[in-house]
Structures are given as C-alpha cells and as structure tokens.
Amino acid sequence: MAIGKEELLYRELRELRTILERIEALLEERLIGIEEPLPDEAEAIREYEDEKMKGKVKLVDLEDVLRELK
Numbered sequence: 001m002a003i004g005k006e007e008l009l010y011r012e013l014r015e016l017r018t019i020l021e022r023i024e025a026l027l028e029e030r031l032i033g034i035e036e037p038l039p040d041e042a043e044a045i046r047e048y049e050d051e052k053m054k055g056k057v058k059l060v061d062l063e064d065v066l067r068e069l070k
Contacts, residue, residue: 037045051057 036042048057
C-alpha cells in the first residue's frame with residue numbers, strides 16, 4: 001500500500017515539474033524576449049506573406065508529398 005502512495009506522489013511531482021518547466025519557458029520568453037529575425041530571414045518572411053496574400057501558396061497534405069516521392 002505504501003508503494004502505491006509513493007508512486008502517486010512521484011507522478012504528481014513529475015507533473016508539477018513539467019508545469020514549472022512550462023512556466024519557466026514562458027517567463028524567459030517574456031523577460032528575455034524573442035530574438036529578432038536576421039535580415040535574410042525577415043526578407044523570406046515578407047516574400048512568403050506576399051505570396052500567401054496573392055494566393056500563390058497552398059497547403060498540401062504531407063502524405064501526398066511522400067507518396068509522390070516514392
């Protein structure tokens with residue numbers, strides 16, 4: 001019976017650790033901030049957004065792409 005309680009406590013501690021790691025990641029993101037993209041990355045983003053607005057970009061199913069490669 002004591003083993004069951006210890007196992008339950010261990011699971012709870014692992015869940016708490018996971019939650020704390022998520023909170024830590026959010027805090028780092030807020031305090032440190034997200035890095036700005038490099039100039040070439042910013043240009044690629046602009047090009048993608050322009051093509052998306054013009055309707056030149058379309059979503060494709062990954063399974064279809066993989067079938068075509070075989």
